[in-house]
Amino acid sequence: MESGNIKKNGKIAKRKDEHILNSIEYDVQCNTPSGFDDVTFIHSSLPEINFNDIDTSLEMFGRSLDYPLIISAITGGSPNAGKINEDLARVAQKYNIGISVGSQRAMLEDAALRPTYEIRKYAPDALLFSNIGIAQLITMENDQVEELLESIGADVLAVHLNPLQEVLQPEGDTDFKGGVKRLRELKKSFSYPVIVKETGAGISSEVAQELRFLDGVEVAGVGGTSFAAVEYYRTSEKAQKEIAMKFWDWGIPTVCSIVETSEVFDTVIASGGIRSGIHIAKSLALGASCAGIAYPFLAATYKKKIENASIYVDSLIRELKITMFLVGAGSLSDINTRSLVFSGKTRDYLVDRGFLLEYFARKGEK
Numbered sequence: 263m264e265s266g267n268i269k270k271n272g273k274i275a276k277r278k279d280e281h282i283l284n285s286i287e288y289d290v291q292c293n294t295p296s297g298f299d300d301v302t303f304i305h306s307s308l309p310e311i312n313f314n315d316i317d318t319s320l321e322m323f324g325r326s327l328d329y330p331l332i333i334s335a336i337t338g339g340s341p342n343a344g345k346i347n348e349d350l351a352r353v354a355q356k357y358n359i360g361i362s363v364g365s366q367r368a369m370l371e372d373a374a375l376r377p378t379y380e381i382r383k384y385a386p387d388a389l390l391f392s393n394i395g396i397a398q399l400i401t402m403e404n405d406q407v408e409e410l411l412e413s414i415g416a417d418v419l420a421v422h423l424n425p426l427q428e429v430l431q432p433e434g435d436t437d438f439k440g441g442v443k444r445l446r447e448l449k450k451s452f453s454y455p456v457i458v459k460e461t462g463a464g465i466s467s468e469v470a471q472e473l474r475f476l477d478g479v480e481v482a483g484v485g486g487t488s489f490a491a492v493e494y495y496r497t498s499e500k501a502q503k504e505i506a507m508k509f510w511d512w513g514i515p516t517v518c519s520i521v522e523t524s525e526v527f528d529t530v531i532a533s534g535g536i537r538s539g540i541h542i543a544k545s546l547a548l549g550a551s552c553a554g555i556a557y558p559f560l561a562a563t564y565k566k567k568i569e570n571a572s573i574y575v576d577s578l579i580r581e582l583k584i585t586m587f588l589v590g591a592g593s594l595s596d597i598n599t600r601s602l603v604f605s606g607k608t609r610d611y612l613v614d615r616g617f618l619l620e621y622f623a624r625k626g627e628k
């Protein structure tokens with residue numbers, strides 16, 4: 263029995279390390295764009311604000327953040343993953359931004375892996391998200407789920423919806439039946455806020471409507487890391503590789519998913535290919551509350567380079583503030599009211615889905 267467990271748990275740690283390594287060593291980014299290049303702000307040649315007074319702070323799930331930024335769920339479950347989590351947590355604390363651990367499934371299966379998720383000691387003030395997959399949640403009792411959050415001092419539970427990834431993994435959990443019912447049951451008596459997040463294929467308005475009893479969503483749309491690509495590099499089977507390749511760019515582009523979900527939820531985390539402060543600013547004007555970034559943080563902190571992550575965050579903040587200045591937005595609530603116009607495929611998509619783009623184009627009128 264014990265040796266079976268060790269074998270199984272060795273497998274989990276191996277899978278975690280493979281995800282990290284494949285994301286770093288190969289290009290696992292989508293070819294389909296996130297849509298931000300199809301979104302244009304109306305430049306203000308007379309901002310009427312002082313750049314130095316721009317306020318990027320916000321409140322979210324009971325915590326104050328200095329910037330509308332979250333380090334999205336990445337890892338945990340192997341010693342290497344634990345080191346990455348520690349570095350990411352130190353970055354979150356330094357900038358007072360949010361952070362999520364990766365799926366906590368590994369620590370459920372082997373309590374010895376729990377320390378690789380225990381990052382509260384490195385980020386005592388950060389907004390911290392717990393993370394578990396919907397397929398695991400379906401099999402868990404509420405008190406087990408609460409324990410997930412309590413054990414790492416998390417503020418919010420994020421349940422990941424990752425059907426694309428699971429179906430492409432030979433060992434994937436593909437029974438998603440009863441997911442909505444389970445989330446509804448959980449929410450009824452759960453003492454923490456609950457959100458759902460995708461892992462790179464986006465969330466539609468229809469799914470958001472079904473889950474409107476929850477506290478928010480993280481969209482994780484197409485345009486950034488592709489989990490089909492990660493699985494493509496993990497498998498050595500030719501037929502599986504070919505299938506993974508065909509689904510490389512599957513899903514809803516991030517910009518479209520932000521628009522789809524923010525008509526349902528007040529709290530929307532924009533993610534999936536957020537790669538600049540301009541993307542963060544556009545996300546907020548589209549209706550998101552903040553943005554989440556995964557892969558670039560992993561790339562920056564890999565091999566213990568916290569300095570790289572700091573340089574990266576400094577640039578994101580500067581780009582965000584410059585964008586806010588150029589649209590005359592002194593605060594995050596201001597940027598939410600700034601006008602945007604759409605072009606290209608993003609425009610076609612949103613028009614076909616019935617969104618009133620004139621609303622976005624004229625939002626800024628006083």
Ligand SMILES: Cc1cc2nc3c(=O)[nH]c(=O)nc-3n(C[C@H](O)[C@H](O)[C@H](O)COP(=O)(O)O)c2cc1C
Nearest residue numbers: 334335336364365422482486487534535555556557
């Ligand atoms: C190596 C790696 C591991 C990930 N593991 C998880 C996970 O355990 N749980 C989860 O919800 N999302 C996971 N994600 C998905 C990210 O949270 C994010 O949604 C996705 O990568 C898109 O963001 P990006 O384009 O900024 O990378 C992972 C991403 C990467 C790159």
